[in-house]
Structures are given as C-alpha cells and as structure tokens.
Amino acid sequence: MIFLQSRSDLTVWDGGQAVPRSWMLEHVSDAEGLYCLLTDSVDAEILIKASRLKVVSTMAVGFDNIDVAECSKRGIPVGHTPGVLTETTADFAFALMMTAARRIVEGAAYVQNGQWQTWSPTLFLGQDLHGATLGIIGFGRIGQAVARRAAGFDMKVLVSGSSRNEQSKDKNEPPMKYVDLPTLLANSDFVTLHVPLKKETQHLIGARELKLMKKTAVLVNTARGPVVNSKALYQALSRGDIAFAALDVTDPEPIKLDDPLLTLSNCLVVPHIASASVTTRNKMAMMAAENLLAGLKGNPLPHCVNPEVYRR
Numbered sequence: 545m546i547f548l549q550s551r552s553d554l555t556v557w558d559g560g561q562a563v564p565r566s567w568m569l570e571h572v573s574d575a576e577g578l579y580c581l582l583t584d585s586v587d588a589e590i591l592i593k594a595s596r597l598k599v600v601s602t603m604a605v606g607f608d609n610i611d612v613a614e615c616s617k618r619g620i621p622v623g624h625t626p627g628v629l630t631e632t633t634a635d636f637a638f639a640l641m642m643t644a645a646r647r648i649v650e651g652a653a654y655v656q657n658g659q660w661q662t663w664s665p666t667l668f669l670g671q672d673l674h675g676a677t678l679g680i681i682g683f684g685r686i687g688q689a690v691a692r693r694a695a696g697f698d699m700k701v702l703v704s705g706s707s708r709n710e711q712s713k714d715k716n717e718p719p720m721k722y723v724d725l726p727t728l729l730a731n732s733d734f735v736t737l738h739v740p741l742k743k744e745t746q747h748l749i750g751a752r753e754l755k756l757m758k759k760t761a762v763l764v765n766t767a768r769g770p771v772v773n774s775k776a777l778y779q780a781l782s783r784g785d786i787a788f789a790a791l792d793v794t795d796p797e798p799i800k801l802d803d804p805l806l807t808l809s810n811c812l813v814v815p816h817i818a819s820a821s822v823t824t825r826n827k828m829a830m831m832a833a834e835n836l837l838a839g840l841k842g843n844p845l846p847h848c849v850n851p852e853v854y855r856r
C-alpha cells in the first residue's frame with residue numbers, strides 16, 4: 545500500500561471484511577485504476593459505473609471474479625499475478641495430501657483432548673504417499689509443480705485436463721501419463737485439482753465423477769470451490785464412496801457454518817490459504833501494484849489476462 549500511496553492518489557477500503565458492494569459502487573465512478581482481491585466481484589454493473597477506468601488489477605492468479613469479456617469490450621486491461629504463487633500453492637496441495645493421508649489433524653486433536661494413553665501398533669493408521677498414484681487435473685504451472693514434488697515421493701502420476709499428450713512431453717518432465725478424466729479418477733489414490741474456474745470447469749467433479757473414484761481415494765482442492773459440486777461431495781463422503789476430501793477452497797466462501805461438509809470427520813476445510821506464505825503474498829501484492837501502475841500510465845501490463853485490448 546505504501547508503494548502505491550507514494551505513486552498514486554488512493555482510496556482504500558480498510559474495513560477488514562470484504563469490500564461491501566455499495567462501497568465499491570459508490571467509489572468506482574471516480575477511479576482510473578481498480579486494485580482488487582478475489583473476493584471482489586468486478587462485473588458489468590461495476591464497469592458501467594467506472595467510466596474512467598483504465599486498468600483492473602487483481603492480487604491473484606485466478607480472475608473468475610472479473611468479467612474479463614466486459615473489460616475487453618471497454619478496452620480495459622486486466623492484470624493478475626501468475627508464477628509467483630506456483631511453488632507455494634503446490635507445497636500446500638502436498639501438505640493437504642499428507643495431512644489427509646497421515647491423519648495429522650485427528651492425531652493432534654487426540655493429543656489435545658487428553659486421549660493419548662499409550663503407543664499402539666494400530667493408532668491412526670493412514671495411507672502412504674510414496675508409491676501411490678496421484679491424479680493431477682489441470683496441468684498448468686501449479687499442476688506441473690505438484691508433479692515435480694510427486695516425483696520426489698516416488699508417486700505414479702496421471703494427468704488430465706491438458707492439451708499435451710505423451711508424444712509432446714517435455715523431456716525434463718517427471719514421469720507421468722496423460723489420460724482422460726474417467727481413467728484418472730478410477731486409478732488415482734489421490735486426486736488434486738488445478739484448473740481455473742470457467743463455465744467448462746464448474747462442477748467438473750460431480751456425483752458421476754466421485755462415483756468413479758476409489759473408495760480409499762483422497763480429493764484435494766486448492767483451485768476454486770465451484771470446480772466441485774459440494775452437495776455431491778457431501779454425499780460421496782458420507783456414503784464412503786471416497787475416503788477423504790481436503791479443501792482449501794469452498795463454494796461459497798467463506799463456507800457457511802451450517803454446511804453439512806463441516807459435520808464430516810473425513811472432510812478437512814481450511815480458509816483459502818494455499819498461497820499464504822509471507823514471501824509469496826508480498827510478491828503477489830507487488831506484482832498487482834506494478835500491473836496497476838503500468839495501466840494507469842497507459843503502458844502494457846506486465847501480466848495481462850486480456851492482451852487483445854492492445855491489438856484494437
């Protein structure tokens with residue numbers, strides 16, 4: 545913020561909670577630049593009000609909260625933060641997998657509740673990651689970073705949701721097999737989601753897909769909540785169709801306290817923190833600021849979602 549304060553005339557919402565819609569509608573009409581978070585919906589209504597807007601910059605790699613087509617129509621470039629959060633998010637997807645596989649949250653609660661009486665050969669038996677099969681759905685930067693980690697764990701890796709195939713494989717890639725989604729779901733011990741949220745990926749994992757998975761499988765979502773149909777997930781988890789879900793993202797966010805997923809012992813929910821390391825969040829904030837300042841000056845954004853605005 546200090547970086548931007550010295551370089552622009554800022555109006556900042558600092559109310560702690562997400563920016564209220566009414567506040568945004570009230571203030572956006574004077575703005576030439578909009579620095580937003582993934583919790584802010586930048587849709588046609590906002591853009592119509594924001595008639596002076598030259599740039600929208602989100603402090604995230606995902607931009608499903610922004611009506612990019614509407615921005616493009618108005619010649620407004622949209623900036624985001626690719627690359628800087630890749631490794632941190634992949635670390636976290638792995639952390640969720642390990643937490644689920646080795647029952648770390650349950651074990652910690654057991655100790656805290658004073659239930660630990662003795663060492664036992666069968667206490668909190670879990671699953672091994674090493675040697676298991678990992679299915680990666682979505683093979684962009686983060687999916688690939690997860691695959692690199694999986695190679696270090698001697699996991700077999702299946703990949704879907706990529707236009708690449710065995711023939712076009714990069715020779716530096718860890719060993720993996722490109723398969724279709726049903727094959728991936730049926731053969732993976734762990735399934736991790738790394739697709740952006742779009743019309744085509746909304747409810748990509750629903751009742752039919754969950755049914756295809758192994759009963760012992762763990763589902764990890766660090767992508768976007770609506771990629772999974774949460775009602776179908778609840779049913780699959782409560783019937784034992786899959787063993788466990790570890791969710792960094794939910795639909796909606798925050799998850800409602802009365803959401804049935806929160807009643808399940810085989811579902812772990814954390815508050816959208818996969819990229820939340822100090823270093824990475826600082827890099828994301830700076831990258832978003834640089835995008836914003838470039839747009840205000842009328843320069844091309846270093847990381848632009850809709851570069852077609854420059855070709856008009």
Ligand code: DGY
Pocket residue numbers: 582603604605606607629767818819
């Ligand atoms: C993103 O950047 O899209 C993440 O969800 C938050 O880091």
